[in-house]
Amino acid sequence: MDQNTLLVKMAIGPWEAHIKRATKLFDEFTDEQLLLEVAPGRNRVIYLLGHLTAVDDSLFTLFGLGEKLHPELEHAFIKTPDRTVAEIPSAQELRQYFNEVHAKLNEAFAKLTTEQWFEKHTAVSDEDFAKEPHRNKLSVLLSRTAHMSYHMGQIALTNK
Amino acid sequence: MDQNTLLVKMAIGPWEAHIKRATKLFDEFTDEQLLLEVAPGRNRVIYLLGHLTAVDDSLFTLFGLGEKLHPELEHAFIKTPDRTVAEIPSAQELRQYFNEVHAKLNEAFAKLTTEQWFEKHTAVSDEDFAKEPHRNKLSVLLSRTAHMSYHMGQIALTNK
Numbered sequence: 001m002d003q004n005t006l007l008v009k010m011a012i013g014p015w016e017a018h019i020k021r022a023t024k025l026f027d028e029f030t031d032e033q034l035l036l037e038v039a040p041g042r043n044r045v046i047y048l049l050g051h052l053t054a055v056d057d058s059l060f061t062l063f064g065l066g067e068k069l070h071p072e073l074e075h076a077f078i079k080t081p082d083r084t085v086a087e088i089p090s091a092q093e094l095r096q097y098f099n100e101v102h103a104k105l106n107e108a109f110a111k112l113t114t115e116q117w118f119e120k121h122t123a124v125s126d127e128d129f130a131k132e133p134h135r136n137k138l139s140v141l142l143s144r145t146a147h148m149s150y151h152m153g154q155i156a157l158t159n160k
Numbered sequence: 161m162d163q164n165t166l167l168v169k170m171a172i173g174p175w176e177a178h179i180k181r182a183t184k185l186f187d188e189f190t191d192e193q194l195l196l197e198v199a200p201g202r203n204r205v206i207y208l209l210g211h212l213t214a215v216d217d218s219l220f221t222l223f224g225l226g227e228k229l230h231p232e233l234e235h236a237f238i239k240t241p242d243r244t245v246a247e248i249p250s251a252q253e254l255r256q257y258f259n260e261v262h263a264k265l266n267e268a269f270a271k272l273t274t275e276q277w278f279e280k281h282t283a284v285s286d287e288d289f290a291k292e293p294h295r296n297k298l299s300v301l302l303s304r305t306a307h308m309s310y311h312m313g314q315i316a317l318t319n320k
Contacts (some may be wrong), residue, residue, distance in 0.1 A: 001293060003167070003278060006294060009294050010294045010299045011293065014302060018306070026266070035161060039198070039200070039320070040199070040200065040319065042317050123269075133166055134169035135168055138170065139170050142170065143174065146309040147305055147309070149306040149310045150309070150312060152310060152312065153309070153310035153312075157198065157314060159199075
């Protein structure tokens with residue numbers, strides 16, 4: 001196995017492990033408990049569920065894999081803080097979106113070649129990529145894994 | 161850019177960025193504020209400062225780069241929960257250990273070749289490594305970066 005292929009395995013393994021752990025973490029909350037704040041005055045767990053879904057949903061367009069599955073989440077869960085948007089999807093819908101987005105992403109990822117992982121994402125120009133070849137898809141995946149870890153640390157604090 | 165530089169940029173870049181962000185985060189706390197809990201009844205920030213230092217300090221032995229700088233931290237900050245050990249180092253000492261451990265690690269990392277990053281760490285047997293070549297030093301570094309992210313998410317919640 002060459003180093004590039006190995007590196008892809010090294011990034012996708014932890015990404016999938018984080019999704020599994022996050023799913024398990026959210027499953028430990030009842031729909032009602034999802035409305036709890038992770039700490040007094042901070043984001044509610046349901047907001048972080050929507051946030052992680054919306055942020056990862058953007059990988060479809062960023063990687064040129066298709067359209068976002070739930071572009072409607074961006075406003076309530078990325079652009080604005082928790083409790084700004086009065087009507088958000090139900091807990092059940094958000095759980096389903098989280099699973100759907102990650103399942104479809106992983107399906108699409110399985111078809112990417114090692115070379116494609118090392119190609120630029122759509123938010124980098126050809127010019128910039130020539131100078132900064134580390135701004136590839138694999139780097140974005142590593143960063144999304146750390147992002148999930150960041151919020152999982154917070155969700156784990158919730159007093160329920 | 162050769163493959164060597166690219167891999168270094170993709171894994172070590174985020175690792176260094178996380179250390180910088182964590183340092184900045186801890187610097188925003190006075191010594192007294194480090195005694196605050198990240199959320200009611202949860203770890204104090206000072207415990208997480210010691211914890212991140214102790215966990216990353218183990219990379220010296222895990223990567224065969226030498227001895228831990230502060231093996232005495234393991235008991236109070238890894239093996240036992242916060243507030244178990246009555247006498248822990250002062251806030252100033254712990255800040256210094258955090259900086260020292262990460263500065264020395266980065267010095268040692270700068271001397272590693274790409275081949276060495278893809279070699280096994282000391283906790284894997286030759287036999288297992290032959291079957292699981294992703295259990296190399298670079299994987300551990302990615303995992304430590306996500307670990308730092310996890311606790312930074314928590315520290316960011318502290319009401320100070």
